[in-house]
Structure formats: C-alpha cells, structure tokens
Amino acid sequence: ESKMGNKNEKTLAIVKPDAVSKLGTIINCLKENDIQVCKAKMVQLTRKDAAIFYEEHQSKPFYNPLLDYMTSGPVVAMEIMGSDAVKQWRKLLGPTDSNAAREQEPTSLRAMFGTDNTKNAAHGSDSATSAKREIEFFFPSSGKSKLAGTAKYENC
Ligand code: RTP
Numbered sequence: 001e002s003k004m005g006n007k008n009e010k011t012l013a014i015v016k017p018d019a020v021s022k023l024g025t026i027i028n029c030l031k032e033n034d035i036q037v038c039k040a041k042m043v044q045l046t047r048k049d050a051a052i053f054y055e056e057h058q059s060k061p062f063y064n065p066l067l068d069y070m071t072s073g074p075v076v077a078m079e080i081m082g083s084d085a086v087k088q089w090r091k092l093l094g095p096t097d098s099n100a101a102r103e104q105e106p107t108s109l110r111a112m113f114g115t116d117n118t119k120n121a122a123h124g125s126d127s128a129t130s131a132k133r134e135i136e137f138f139f140p141s142s143g144k145s146k147l148a149g150t151a152k153y154e155n156c
C-alpha cells in the first residue's frame with residue numbers, strides 16, 4: 001500500500017437481506033463516492049454457503065444468529081472498485097452495530113438501514129486479502145459458481 005492509496009482497489013460488498021429494498025440508495029451512495037460496481041449478483045445463500053463464507057466466525061457466539069440472518073432472504077453481492085475501496089466502503093458502512101452506528105456515524109449505511117448488532121444492512125471485506133477470497137466466493141474466476149444463480153425479491 002502506497003501513500004497515494006490503492007487506486008483501483010476491489011472489494012466485496014454484500015447488501016444483506018434487510019437492506020435489499022434499499023439497493024438503489026446504496027448504489028447511489030457508491031456512485032457519489034466514486035466507487036464503481038464491477039459485478040453484481042442476487043443470491044439466496046444456503047446455510048452451507050453462509051457457513052463457508054463466515055467460517056472465520058464459527059466459534060463466535062453470534063455465528064448461528066448470523067447464519068440465520070444471512071439465509072433469511074436474498075442478498076446482493078457486488079464486486080466494487082475505487083480508490084482505497086476496502087477502507088472507503090467500510091467507512092461508508094459505519095460501525096458493525098447499527099445502534100452504535102446511529103450514535104457515532106448517523107449518516108452511515110448501517111445507521112440508516114440496519115437494525116441491530118446482527119441485522120446491519122451490509123458487509124464489506126476487512127482487508128485486500130479477504131476481498132480476494134470473498135470476490136472469488138461470489139464471482140469465481142472459473143466462471144462456474146456453485147451458488148444458486150438468481151433469487152426473487154418481491155415487495156409488491
Ligand atoms: P461484516 O463482516 O459483515 O462487514 O461486518 P464486520 O466486519 O463489521 O463485523 P464482523 O465482526 O466481521 O462480524 C460479521 C457479522 O456478524 C454479525 N455480528 N453479530 N451480535 C453480535 O455481537 C454480532 N457481531 C457481529 C454482523 O452481521 C456482522 O456484520
């Protein structure tokens with residue numbers, strides 16, 4: 001990482017089930033911050049999919065509620081790109097806990113669209129290394145994803 005920042009850095013964003021209805025606003029937020037959407041996919045994760053994605057958290061007390069939440073409806077995964085995108089996207093998300101976010105970063109996405117410590121609207125990779133793994137999980141370079149391709153979101 002240079003002082004100039006990572007110009008075309010990629011990261012993985014996930015719009016979690018409770019915020020899929022806010023997708024338009026979230027994409028506008030990316031655009032306003034000069035972050036491009038390279039790839040996007042709506043997926044209904046199985047419990048097994050979510051368990052693999054979050055395997056680093058398997059010993060945490062919030063693991064099962066996290067899997068319940070992430071499989072409660074379709075998510076929208078996006079490969080996004082911009083200057084210092086890993087850090088910049090996590091800054092736009094705000095603190096993990098949406099209630100804390102409302103106190104500390106009231107204009108952050110988790111403050112605006114999340115509910116609590118688990119239901120927190122969106123995900124961002126925490127490092128360039130995680131980003132690489134997580135982008136490969138949703139958008140494998142082989143082109144052959146094991147994830148369910150599309151999912152219906154119905155609100156009307
Ligand atoms: P994320 O991975 O989703 O971008 O969030 P994060 O880095 O801010 O938080 P992390 O520690 O990686 O936790 C992953 C997700 O687990 C849920 N969580 N629940 N109830 C709790 O104490 C708790 N802590 C974390 C959240 O959905 C969090 O985003």
Ligand code: MG
Nearest residue numbers: 123124125126
């Ligand atoms: Mg994390």
